[in-house]
Structure formats: C-alpha cells, structure tokens
Amino acid sequence: MNARAAGRGRALRGAAGRVKAAGGAFAGPTMALHGVAALVTAVVLAPLVRPGYVLRYDMVFVPRQPLNWEMLAPADSLPRAVPLDALVSVANLAVPGWLLQRIALVAVVYLAALGAARLMPAERLGPRVVAALAYAWTPFLAERLLLGQWALLLTYATLPWLVLAARDLRAGGRDRASGVAVPPNAITRDADDRKADAPNPEAGARNAHARTADADNAEAGTRNAEAGYVGRPGRGALARLVLAAAPAAVTPTGGLIALAAVLVLLPLRSRMTAIAVASVVGLNAPWLVAALTGPAGGVSDPEGVPAFAARAENWAGAWWSLAGTGGIWNAQTVPESRASVLTPLATLLVLAIAAAGLSALRRALGDRLLILAAGGFLLAAAGAGPGEPLLEWIVGNVPGGGLLRDGQKFLIPYALVLALAFAAGAGRLAGALARRFEAPAGRMLLIGAALLPVALLPDLAFGALGALRPVSYPADWNAVAKQVDARPGEVLSLPFEGYQRYRWTDGVVVRDPAPRYLDAPVLINDALRVGAVTVDGESPRAAMVGEHLAAGKPSAELGFRWVLVRLGSGNEPPADVLTGLRLAYAGPGLQLWENPAAPPAATAGADRRLMALTAHGLAAVLVIFYALTLLRVKATPW
Amino acid sequence: MAKLATIVVALVAGGVLGAVGIIAMMGAVNPSADHVAQTTEIVDASTSVYGTR
Structure with a gap:
C-alpha cells in the first residue's frame, strides 16, 4: 500500500469512528468536542454575562437598528457593511441588539472551535481538541475581536465548515463520475478488504490504487452518513458549502475569501463547481451591486497600504508575527502577550510541530487547502514587504483594490491550516511517544499541545482581560x-x-x-x-x-x-x-x-434602490433554497 | 523506564507552557503596558484616532 493509500486508510479509520459516533456507540467524543467549544467560548466571552453592549472600534450594536435604504445601499460610502447592516436590522426586528451581539460573538468562537475539530482528520479525540484550541485561541481571533470586526470573524468561524463541505462535494463528484455508489457502510467494506489483503501483500499493493478511489468514496459516504444524509451526497454537500459561505459573504472581504476558497478547493471543470461559484457570487451580489451603483469612488487612498500593512508585534518582525497568525496593523488592539520576548520562539515551536503534521494533513485534505493558505499568507505579507508598491498601485488605481490594503485579514486560511497541521503534528508526536514508551506519555504531550495556544496568549481569556466589557448607551x-x-x-x-x-x-x-x-x-x-x-x-x-x-x-x-x-x-x-x-x-x-431651512433630502434613485433590493433578495432566496435543500436531503434537520 | 518517560514529557511540556505562559501573562498585566483594556482619560483631539501602528 503506498503512502497516499495509507494516509487515506488512517483518515478512514477516523471516519469510521465518526460513523460509530453518529450511530450512538461513541457519542461521547462528539459531545466532548461540543463541550470543548463551549468551554473555550465561555472563557473567551465571559464578560458578556454582564448587561450592555460591547462597543469596540468597528463593533457597534444598538438596541434596535432601523431598516432603511442606507442599510441596503449606502448613499455616500463604500458598502463595507453590506449586506451585514440589513441583516442585523432584520434580525433586530425579532431579537434585541444586546442579545444579537451575544449570539453573533458566541457563534464566532463556538463554530470556529467545533469546525476545526470536525475538519481535523484524526480518529482520536486528543488531536481534535488540539485543533479546536489551536484555531479558536489565536492571535488572529483575539486581534480582530479587539478591533470589533466580528463579521470578518464569521468568515473565520465558517471556513472549516466550508472546507469540510468542499471536500465532500469533491468526493461526491468523483462518485458520480465513476458511477460508484456510496453506501454508508463503505468503511466496513474497505476495512474488510484490508483485512482480506493482509495475508497477500502483493495483491494488496495491486489494489492499492483502486482502494484509494474507494477511500475517497467511502469518506464521502461516511461523512454524509454521519451527517444523516439520505439520497445524493453531492446535493447535501453543495447546500452545506453555500450555507457555510453565506455568513462570510455578509461583508465584501469575507465574501471574497469564501469565493476564493470555493474556486481553489473545487475542481475547475465540474458542473457542481459552476453551480457553487454562481451561488457564492449570488451571495456577494448585495455589496457588488451597491458598490457598482454607488457614488463613492471605487479606488482608495494608496496611503492606506502602509497604514494598514501587517505590523511587527515583537523583535521578530512583521512576517514572523503573521506566521503566528498575528500582525494586525493596529497596536491598540494587540494583546500585550504578543510583545513577549518568548512569543517568536513559541511561534517557532508551533511551526515545528505543524511541520511534523503537514504531510499527514496533505494526505488527508489534499494540496488545495494549502495552496489557499499560501495565497492568503502572501497577500497578508505583501503590504509589509517588497509587494508594497504594487499593492499601492492596485489600491490607488483598480476599483475595489482597497479591499486588499488590510491584508492581514486574508490570513484566515493560513490560520486554519496552521491549526490543523499543528494538531496533526502533535498527534503524530504523541503517537510516537506512546509507541516508544507508554500511552500516558503521548497523552501528556497532547495535553501540552492543547494548552500551548492558551499559554501563548493568556490575555485572550475573560474577554481579553476585560477589554470586551459591555457598556451602556447614555440616555x-x-x-x-x-x-x-x-x-x-x-x-x-x-x-x-x-x-x-x-x-x-x-x-x-x-x-x-x-x-x-x-x-x-x-x-x-x-x-x-x-x-x-x-x-x-x-x-x-x-x-x-x-x-x-x-x-x-x-x-x-x-x-x-x-x-x-x-x-x-x-x-x-x-x-x-x-x-x-x-x-x-x-x-x-x-x-x-x-436646520429649519434645510431643503428636502434628495433620495437615492429608484433604479439603484430596485437593484439593491433585487440583489439582497437574490442572496436571501439562495440561502432559503439551500437551507430547504439541506432539510430535504438530510434525514434529521437538526 | 516508561513511567519516567511520562514524567519527562510532563515536565518538558509543563516547563514550556509555564515559561511561555508566565512571561506572556507578566507582559499582559504589566501596569506600564499600554494594554487594550486600559481606560484612558479623554483630554485632546487625538481621541478620534482609529488606531496607531
């Protein structure tokens, strides 16, 4: 069996465990992951139990945000919060602002932790917990939270779910192309094959390639079985993919990241890819239409590039800060622990452990996610390196180029890969220790790896040590x-x-x-x-x-x-x-x-309003359609 | 031998976590640090700065 097939086999054994979990035999690990996600969320957002609103930089929630045309198509500014503002206004009709803010922030941390744990290709609980903490307790999350960019963090939280759905969609596409059925018991069949191969290694080697294809199919079947799908797996995966992209597309940056993820993660020539891309473009339609029809210029001030470029948080420089998923431009929203003299060395330790797990991650998830992460990292680093003049030209001359000036935002895929590779590396080292010595030695290493992100960034706890303290609006x-x-x-x-x-x-x-x-x-x-x-x-x-x-x-x-x-x-x-x-x-x-002499305000053109309304309607219809599709193909809607 | 390995791993992991955590926390709670949670008296027009590098 070649290395690729071996890797698939390991991933399969993990998937088999999940099937059992779905069947109830091992419900414990699933509940444990929810427990870990809940614990991390509670520790990070503890101050939110106090009444009031957390108001920081871009994070502004109000008791009741009105729904007006400004929310759909701002008259005088770029649509940086389209369709986010309209969504918040609509949600505010049913949920008060203080509660809506808590729901949003809890969703960010909880979904990030749980998503990373579910995406982690490991059969054991330990590496999944490590992945959950490594993704939900990061400088990126801390810094963007302190800058109040909760909508961008929705992209961060949903990316693991999007990658998971893209992987299933890819595998589902291969099922149909090869005409292979995907029975939920594919894992058992594959395992039996391996048992049958055992006495005859040559036959096993000859069949390795065939088994690799089977492994993909089995994985897709497993995951769909785990999620409770019936019928065609591709449709469920497509619906999950678009629904995972929807929270990201509430802002232009998030929408672009989701679109790039779909383009990179799915095969180019595929009908499903075309549908997925068209759907995600449709989700981005509200801000695209608002930008194209608005009076604000499409180009931005090039001075924004050096102002919003990645920043060195300690003696190791900006790129090393980015390597540790930090490096936000604003010194006022950086937890002080990032300036610690040991932080660059601890980042080196994290990267070394991640390097040990990278090959296993590539085998399990493929190269596409790594390509996406590398692209994101380059974009994040561009403003703080030789790419600055080019970026300045793009921002100053290309409409929409301003989206690239705060490049550290695009670190999200890198943060996900780093967390997963770190967890895979920790799992590999723990396995080696357990085999060489005894199981508790491996467990001890996993516990250490799980706690390392917390030790590196202790000041994310309790709302960044009180920075996320709610306040009240004056009367x-x-x-x-x-x-x-x-x-x-x-x-x-x-x-x-x-x-x-x-x-x-x-x-x-x-x-x-x-x-x-x-x-x-x-x-x-x-x-x-x-x-x-x-x-x-x-x-x-x-x-x-x-x-x-x-x-x-x-x-x-x-x-x-x-x-x-x-x-x-x-x-x-x-x-x-x-x-x-x-x-x-x-x-x-x-x-x-x-102003008693004020003339009646000029209203936006009816055409612009109609186009904005249509774009928002299209995005809403897409979300409703895919939600209904998911409900239809999924045996249990919850 | 095996139990010694567990103890060694625990000591190394605990040592790394402790050193990194303690130094990071010292920086975080250092009263001289311009910490994000620090409240600031509003005295001048620089209050309208979005951020500083």
Whole structure:
C-alpha cells in the first residue's frame, strides 16, 4: 500500500469512528468536542454575562437598528457593511441588539472551535481538541475581536465548515463520475478488504490504487452518513458549502475569501463547481451591486497600504508575527502577550510541530487547502514587504483594490491550516511517544499541545482581560433618536470623525453609532486617522463636507436637516459651524441641532434602490433554497 | 523506564507552557503596558484616532 493509500486508510479509520459516533456507540467524543467549544467560548466571552453592549472600534450594536435604504445601499460610502447592516436590522426586528451581539460573538468562537475539530482528520479525540484550541485561541481571533470586526470573524468561524463541505462535494463528484455508489457502510467494506489483503501483500499493493478511489468514496459516504444524509451526497454537500459561505459573504472581504476558497478547493471543470461559484457570487451580489451603483469612488487612498500593512508585534518582525497568525496593523488592539520576548520562539515551536503534521494533513485534505493558505499568507505579507508598491498601485488605481490594503485579514486560511497541521503534528508526536514508551506519555504531550495556544496568549481569556466589557448607551441617544424619528431628515454627525473615544465606553475607540442608532441617513467622515497619517475616504461628499467644516463655514449651508454633536471629546465644533441652527436637544453627551431651512433630502434613485433590493433578495432566496435543500436531503434537520 | 518517560514529557511540556505562559501573562498585566483594556482619560483631539501602528 503506498503512502497516499495509507494516509487515506488512517483518515478512514477516523471516519469510521465518526460513523460509530453518529450511530450512538461513541457519542461521547462528539459531545466532548461540543463541550470543548463551549468551554473555550465561555472563557473567551465571559464578560458578556454582564448587561450592555460591547462597543469596540468597528463593533457597534444598538438596541434596535432601523431598516432603511442606507442599510441596503449606502448613499455616500463604500458598502463595507453590506449586506451585514440589513441583516442585523432584520434580525433586530425579532431579537434585541444586546442579545444579537451575544449570539453573533458566541457563534464566532463556538463554530470556529467545533469546525476545526470536525475538519481535523484524526480518529482520536486528543488531536481534535488540539485543533479546536489551536484555531479558536489565536492571535488572529483575539486581534480582530479587539478591533470589533466580528463579521470578518464569521468568515473565520465558517471556513472549516466550508472546507469540510468542499471536500465532500469533491468526493461526491468523483462518485458520480465513476458511477460508484456510496453506501454508508463503505468503511466496513474497505476495512474488510484490508483485512482480506493482509495475508497477500502483493495483491494488496495491486489494489492499492483502486482502494484509494474507494477511500475517497467511502469518506464521502461516511461523512454524509454521519451527517444523516439520505439520497445524493453531492446535493447535501453543495447546500452545506453555500450555507457555510453565506455568513462570510455578509461583508465584501469575507465574501471574497469564501469565493476564493470555493474556486481553489473545487475542481475547475465540474458542473457542481459552476453551480457553487454562481451561488457564492449570488451571495456577494448585495455589496457588488451597491458598490457598482454607488457614488463613492471605487479606488482608495494608496496611503492606506502602509497604514494598514501587517505590523511587527515583537523583535521578530512583521512576517514572523503573521506566521503566528498575528500582525494586525493596529497596536491598540494587540494583546500585550504578543510583545513577549518568548512569543517568536513559541511561534517557532508551533511551526515545528505543524511541520511534523503537514504531510499527514496533505494526505488527508489534499494540496488545495494549502495552496489557499499560501495565497492568503502572501497577500497578508505583501503590504509589509517588497509587494508594497504594487499593492499601492492596485489600491490607488483598480476599483475595489482597497479591499486588499488590510491584508492581514486574508490570513484566515493560513490560520486554519496552521491549526490543523499543528494538531496533526502533535498527534503524530504523541503517537510516537506512546509507541516508544507508554500511552500516558503521548497523552501528556497532547495535553501540552492543547494548552500551548492558551499559554501563548493568556490575555485572550475573560474577554481579553476585560477589554470586551459591555457598556451602556447614555440616555441621550434614545432622546435624539426619537426627535429624528419624529421629523426625519439627513443627519450630519460632528465632530467630523468616524471613530472616537468616549468616557461612557471607558475610553475605548468606537465607530460613530449614529448611522446605526438613528433612522435617517447619517453622514460621517470615512477618512481614517492612523497615528499621524490620515487615510482619505472614498466618499466625495464626505470629502467636500470635511473641507467646508475645516474652513470654519456654517454647517447650515450644507443642507442637512439635523446636526448631531457628540460631546466630551474635547474636539467639539466651534460656534461658527453651528450658526443658523436651532438647538433641539441638549444632553450631557449629545446635542441635536435642527436646520429649519434645510431643503428636502434628495433620495437615492429608484433604479439603484430596485437593484439593491433585487440583489439582497437574490442572496436571501439562495440561502432559503439551500437551507430547504439541506432539510430535504438530510434525514434529521437538526 | 516508561513511567519516567511520562514524567519527562510532563515536565518538558509543563516547563514550556509555564515559561511561555508566565512571561506572556507578566507582559499582559504589566501596569506600564499600554494594554487594550486600559481606560484612558479623554483630554485632546487625538481621541478620534482609529488606531496607531
């Protein structure tokens, strides 16, 4: 039996165990993995038991986010949160914001841990637990969580599930191509074959190739049997693939990562691939349509490339930080443990163990996931290396190129491969120790490997040691929202800065909550200040308003019905800017000024609204269709 | 011999975890560190910075 077949055999034995688990004989390991995922989630998100909202940087949840056209197709900015905002608004109709935030954050950590454990090609529980912790307790997750990018983390959480579905879809495609049936008992048959081969190694070698194909089929059958599917396995896998891509596609970056994953993981010339790609493009339609029909320019400020490039977190440099799945651009959202002198050495240890497991991972999952991971890593590293000039040109000249400027986002596939390879390596070393000495020695090593990510990043625990502490909105916000509700009109939010620290957020920087809190179009500045550098935004209107205000001219001339002033930053607008406005509300944290002479706000064109609505509808129909398909082909919907 | 191996593995794993964990935690709770959870008094216009490198 060649190495490939041997590897498949090992994976099969793992799959066989899972079938038994599905049958109830070994339900323990499955429950144990849920238990591990729940434990990790509870430890990471512990402060969320307190009431209030976790407000950090891009993470802004409000009590009830209104559903308006701005959520479907922003009038003045790039659709960075399309269709995310519309989705949150719709969910807010049934679930209050504080609960929705908890559901989203719990889903991120729980699904990441469980997904990695399920994708891990191992028969024993130990390496699966190692994979769960290695993927759910990473610098990437910590740093993006602290930057409030929970929607990007939905991509992180669902990628293992997408890879799992892609693998099954690939195997299912081969079943149909070869005309081989995929009975749920394929594992037993294969195992019996191997037993029969045992006394006759030559015959076994001759049949090795055939068995490899069988192994693929058996794996697909096993996984489908495990998941409770009946009928054609490919349809269930396709539905799972698209449904796994759906949470990723709530933002442009996540949607691109999901699309790239589908393109790389599935065979090029296949009807299923064409359907999968078309479906994932359909999921991306809302932000694509909003971007193509919006007034904001498609190109971005090239200065954003060095500002958002991967950053060195310790003495080992930016690329080594990326190798450990860290390296986010913002020093303020990096757990302090990343600066430890030992972190680069511990990263070396993690990489060495992962190297030991890489060959086993390749045998079990193939090369495609590795290619995806390598591509993601190169993209992440490009801005912090010789690729910077090229990236600057792309960002400054190619519409949509701005999506690439914060390249560390694309580290997600690499983080998954690293976690799985690390777990496979730990499993291999543990097996060697157990064979050479005794079983407890191997178990001890697995326990050490499982705890290594926690020891490396202890300050992710308990909401990054309190950084994810919920706070309450001042009562001013409800009062202002009521006034704007009563007389709707465009709102200008001042100080004209998109992000700000507030006393009531305990000094944490947070994006202006006004666009999500108020049921009206709100113009905020989309230029971003990174240290001393200001990265220009894409909205021509915001740029014009910024120049007007910088010149000290009255904001009344700009035609907004309302001007909201957020107090307490020490950066309040001068009196001249408020000339000609009538004070409608004054609270300790907010002032609302009304412009009595404001003309009626121009509404977005009906064509644009129709196209945005159609795109959102298409994405929704796709999700509903595949969910129903999954329910139909799956014996047990839960 | 076998039990000694388990003890050795446990000691090595525990040593690595302990050293990495203790040093990482010392950095994390160091009061002089500009930690993400640290509250900041708002005093000037730099409060509107999205982040720093």
